[in-house]
Amino acid sequence: MDQADPPADPTTPRRDWVTRRAKTLSLLTLDTGAWCAGFLVATWARYEFGLTPTQTAAALGTALVCAVVHSAIEQVRSTVRGRHPIGSVGEARNLAGTTVLTAIVALVALAPMADRPVPASVPVTGGALALLLMAGGRAAYRWRRDRDDRPVPSANRTLIYGVDAASERLVRVLTGDPGGSYLPVGLLDDDREKQWLRLEGLRVLGGREQLEQAVQRTRATTVIFSLNSSDPELMRDVRRRTLRAGAAFKVLPPVRELLDRPVAATDVRDLQITDLLGRAQRVAELAVERNGLAGRRVLVTGAGGSIGSELCRQIARCDPGELMMLDRDESALHALQMSLHGRALLDGPELILADIRDAEGIARIVADRQPDVVFHAAALKHLTLLQRHPGEAIKTNVQGTLNVLEACRDVAEFVNISTDKAANPVSVLGYSKRITERLTAHYASRFDAAFLSVRFGNVLSSRGSVLTAFQAQVEAGLPITVTHPDVTRYFMTVQEAVHLVLQAASIGRGGEALVLDMGEPVRIADVARRLAAEASHPTEIVFTGLRPGEKLHEDLFGAGEVDSRPLHPLISHVRVPSLVPDEARLLDPYADAAELVKRLAVLCEETPVRLSVLPSPR
Numbered sequence: 001m002d003q004a005d006p007p008a009d010p011t012t013p014r015r016d017w018v019t020r021r022a023k024t025l026s027l028l029t030l031d032t033g034a035w036c037a038g039f040l041v042a043t044w045a046r047y048e049f050g051l052t053p054t055q056t057a058a059a060l061g062t063a064l065v066c067a068v069v070h071s072a073i074e075q076v077r078s079t080v081r082g083r084h085p086i087g088s089v090g091e092a093r094n095l096a097g098t099t100v101l102t103a104i105v106a107l108v109a110l111a112p113m114a115d116r117p118v119p120a121s122v123p124v125t126g127g128a129l130a131l132l133l134m135a136g137g138r139a140a141y142r143w144r145r146d147r148d149d150r151p152v153p154s155a156n157r158t159l160i161y162g163v164d165a166a167s168e169r170l171v172r173v174l175t176g177d178p179g180g181s182y183l184p185v186g187l188l189d190d191d192r193e194k195q196w197l198r199l200e201g202l203r204v205l206g207g208r209e210q211l212e213q214a215v216q217r218t219r220a221t222t223v224i225f226s227l228n229s230s231d232p233e234l235m236r237d238v239r240r241r242t243l244r245a246g247a248a249f250k251v252l253p254p255v256r257e258l259l260d261r262p263v264a265a266t267d268v269r270d271l272q273i274t275d276l277l278g279r280a281q282r283v284a285e286l287a288v289e290r291n292g293l294a295g296r297r298v299l300v301t302g303a304g305g306s307i308g309s310e311l312c313r314q315i316a317r318c319d320p321g322e323l324m325m326l327d328r329d330e331s332a333l334h335a336l337q338m339s340l341h342g343r344a345l346l347d348g349p350e351l352i353l354a355d356i357r358d359a360e361g362i363a364r365i366v367a368d369r370q371p372d373v374v375f376h377a378a379a380l381k382h383l384t385l386l387q388r389h390p391g392e393a394i395k396t397n398v399q400g401t402l403n404v405l406e407a408c409r410d411v412a413e414f415v416n417i418s419t420d421k422a423a424n425p426v427s428v429l430g431y432s433k434r435i436t437e438r439l440t441a442h443y444a445s446r447f448d449a450a451f452l453s454v455r456f457g458n459v460l461s462s463r464g465s466v467l468t469a470f471q472a473q474v475e476a477g478l479p480i481t482v483t484h485p486d487v488t489r490y491f492m493t494v495q496e497a498v499h500l501v502l503q504a505a506s507i508g509r510g511g512e513a514l515v516l517d518m519g520e521p522v523r524i525a526d527v528a529r530r531l532a533a534e535a536s537h538p539t540e541i542v543f544t545g546l547r548p549g550e551k552l553h554e555d556l557f558g559a560g561e562v563d564s565r566p567l568h569p570l571i572s573h574v575r576v577p578s579l580v581p582d583e584a585r586l587l588d589p590y591a592d593a594a595e596l597v598k599r600l601a602v603l604c605e606e607t608p609v610r611l612s613v614l615p616s617p618r
Contacts (some may be wrong), residue, residue, distance in 0.1 A: 016123035027086075030137045031130075038130030042122045055395070058117035058271045062106070063126070070102045087142025092135055099134070103127035155183040157219055159247075161211070161238055162226030163189040163197065163204060168222070170252055171200045182268065185218040208238050215245040222248045224268055282285075292506045293318040299371035300325055301356055301404060302378030304332020304461055309339065309419060310498045311375055316340055318502075324369055326352040327378070356400035359407075366407035373413045373505060376404055383421070386428040387549040390596040392591035397432035398439075398584050405443045405451070406581075414451040415504050416440040418513060420490055422455060423558040427549030431600035434558075437513050438579035438603075444510035445578055452508040453576065455515045457490030457554065459497050466524060470531050479540040480528045487546070488521035488553050500571070507567045515536040515556050515563075515572040560606070 043059040044051050051059070056443075077094060084090035110116050118126075158174070160167050167187070174182050187199060190207035197204045205214040214220070223242040230307035235251075242249040250268050297313055302308040303325035309332070310327050327333050332557065333351050338344040350367075354361050356378045368443035379397050380386055386393040408414050418437050437453040444451035449450060460467055466489070473480050492500075500516045508514050525541070532539040546552065557563055561574040583603060587596070 002469055003521040024087075028071060030518045031070060031134055032064070034130040034133035035067040035070065036060055036063040036138070037133060039066070039118065039122055039129070041129055043118055045125070046119045046121060055118075059122070062118050062122070066102050066106050066123070066127070066130075069105055073098045073101055087138045087145075091138065095134055095138070096131060096312075099131040100128050100440060132557045147485060148347065153548065155181055156222045156248075157185045157222055158182040158222045158508060159186050159188055159205070159214055160184055160202075160224045161188040161208070163191070163194050163199060164226055166252055167224075167226040168199060170226070175200055182222060182224070185220055186214055188214060188223075208234075208241055211238065211241045212245040215242075215247050221249055222250055224250045224252055226252045231253065239575075242493055281508055293320050293373065293502075295319070295321045296372040297322045297370060298324065298373045298375070299366070299369065300377060301327070302376070302417075303327045304329045304336050305377055305483050306465075306494060307501070308375075308377040309336045310494045311377060311501060312336060313340060314498050314502065315375075316613035321372075322369075323350055324352055325350055325370060326354055326356075326365070328353065328355040330492045356404055357395055359399075359403040362403045363407040366404075366411070371408075371411060373415075374404070374408050374411050375415050375501060375505075376401065376415070377417045378404075379436075381419070381429065383427050383429045383549055384547050386432070387547070388593070389598075390428045390593050390600065391537070391591070393428050393432040394589040394596065394600075395585050397429075398435050398587060399589070401436040402439055402581055402584055405439060408451075409447055410441075412449060413505055414440065414443070414449065415501055415508070416451075417501065418453045418455040420457045420515075420554045420556055421551075422513075423555040423561070425558075425604055426551060428597060429549070429602060431604050433577060433595070434604045435584060435600065436574045439574040439581060439584060441511040442578035442580060448510070450505075450508060450510045452504060452510060453513040454501050454504045454508075455513050455556070456492050456497050456500055457518055457556075458492070460491055460493050464608055467527065467531075470528060471502040474531060474535045474539055477537065480532060481544050482525050482528050483546050484552060485525050485543055486552060487524050487550075489524060490518040490521050490554055490556065492516070492518055499585055503568070503571065507571070509573070511578065512573045512575055513576050515574060517570040517572070518556070523554065 039059045040051075040056065044053060047055060066472070074094075077098065084094060086569075103123045106127075107120065109119055110118070110123065160331075161173060164178060171184050171187075174180055174184050184200075184202055187197075187202050188206060188208065188211060189195075189197075189204055189205045194204050195206070205218070211223070215223070223238070223245075225238055239249045240529065250270060252268055293315060298320045300308050300311050300315070303312050308325075308327070312323060315323055325333065325336060327336075330346075330353055331355065334344045334346060337346065337348070337351060352365060354365055380393055405414070410596045416436055418433045419429070421427060422437055423430075425434045437455075439612040440451050440453050443596035458465055470480050496516065496518075500514065504514045525543075527548055528541050532541060557572070557574060563572045564573050564574070567573070587603075589596070589598060591599075
């Protein structure tokens with residue numbers, strides 16, 4: 001036993017057994033009393049409110065027999081199908097079924113008797129009365145237990161805005177947590193049909209117009225906003241009113257962000273700038289088939305990055321046969337293992353320290369570990385840096401991807417992570433990722449396997465994203481720098497990005513690029529203004545001008561690509577022309593930078609000029 005563990009209390013099992021026995025005896029006494037009372041009242045009413053001692057004894061005797069039958073049926077049911085919590089809807093349903101069955105048994109037994117101990121109508125009316133008494137006793141027990149489980153009075157008195165499935169579960173969780181930090185005292189919702197509605201004993205006190213009065217009346221110190229199916233403008237308005245009323249503003253993420261676990265009190269969090277972007281997430285409408293990864297060997301390259309690490313976390317929930325996480329950044333692997341297991345000893349075979357630039361090393365790893373599915377997320381992604389150092393983009397994004405593709409000739413599925421900058425590319429980043437799409441399409445035809453690419457926009461709060469940069473500038477007290485007042489970008493949450501990647505593994509076809517419908521593009525200047533408005537100090541916005549390789553507006557589809565959605569209304573499948581690897585191998589990462597950019601652009605054309613005819617740099 002771990003020395004840090006407290007010694008086990010030998011009396012604990014005994015106490016638990018005594019508690020269970022006491023609860024069982026209490027229910028047995030309640031049910032027996034309910035049957036006796038029900039039969040006595042039914043018999044008394046049947047005989048015009050006059051009972052002889054003989055009739056009373058007969059009624060009680062029959063009731064006791066029914067109580068024994070009821071107990072036997074309940075015991076069999078609980079043994080075969082299990083028990084429900086006391087006072088729950090499931091228990092009430094079982095209780096009603098057992099009572100009806102018991103009444104039927106009593107009727108069948110009384111019917112052939114010439115001299116019945118009680119009238120034939122008594123099992124019906126007496127059973128109904130017994131059911132009411134048994135259900136009432138259980139409801140009283142549930143009410144008392146819930147009252148005892150409520151958070152202590154010192155907890156934050158809380159109003160919850162938004163009456164929906166998520167907030168209903170949240171109320172149930174918060175009111176049933178005696179050690180919780182939040183004590184719900186009321187609900188708010190703008191829907192008039194929900195006014196005066198009661199939920200778990202809490203009443204809807206009005207809408208956002210009545211928020212300040214509700215805060216004062218209930219002495220609430222916190223307002224929790226349910227984000228499920230809400231719009232950012234409404235959220236901003238409720239937040240302004242909450243802060244004006246002197247209360248703290250918290251949010252409950254959409255149920256779709258909680259994935260496969262129930263709502264918990266720890267899900268309540270502070271508002272994030274991603275909640276205010278003004279675009280609806282599409283994840284809720286992406287039905288991801290996760291069973292496709294169950295029992296399979298999965299390799300993720302670039303596992304320590306923003307997309308790679310979220311991929312690993314979600315793949316781990318799919319019960320894979322083995323999850324292999326490859327990255328060249330040992331610190332990133334350390335953080336990933338910590339997020340997955342709560343520890344980071346770095347001693348497991350699931351972590352692979354390697355560089356995709358090392359062709360021989362990658363080939364040995366794939367041959368040794370033999371993955372069934374590969375998610376290729378390793379890449380350099382900073383547009384401006386790659387514009388200045390195109391040779392690095394060639395070594396990692398192009399040649400590194402080529403190394404992985406060559407090593408994966410026996411892999412059943414290969415998903416290459418691309419970017420919207422690969423559509424009509426004008427930057428080194430866009431060129432290099434378009435080339436990886438074309439190389440992936442070539443290997444799809446060569447191996448006749450599901451080798452495909454996934455294309456999406458900026459991932460919110462990923463390392464190096466514009467939003468992360470803006471937040472760092474605000475925290476440092478610096479102006480927010482925006483390239484152009486009219487520049488727009490497509491944004492996705494990391495959950496959306498990973499959902500698309502997992503979806504690609506199940507519905508994508510070899511040689512395609514899958515593109516998620518990301519809604520309308522977001523104006524970067526608007527994001528900067530919202531972030532500046534949320535800052536605790538005045539924040540200036542400075543426009544610096546577009547940098548080399550940057551577009552004013554990004555494209556989702558390149559020239560000649562058709563938006564076809566054959567399998568899902570939110571996912572487009574576009575044909576990607578293949579590129580012979582020999583063309584990419586002729587790229588010299590140490591050549592003149594300007595010449596390299598030209599050569600990369602040529603390789604993005606559907607019928608490229610062979611690089612061998614281009615003049616070599618001197």
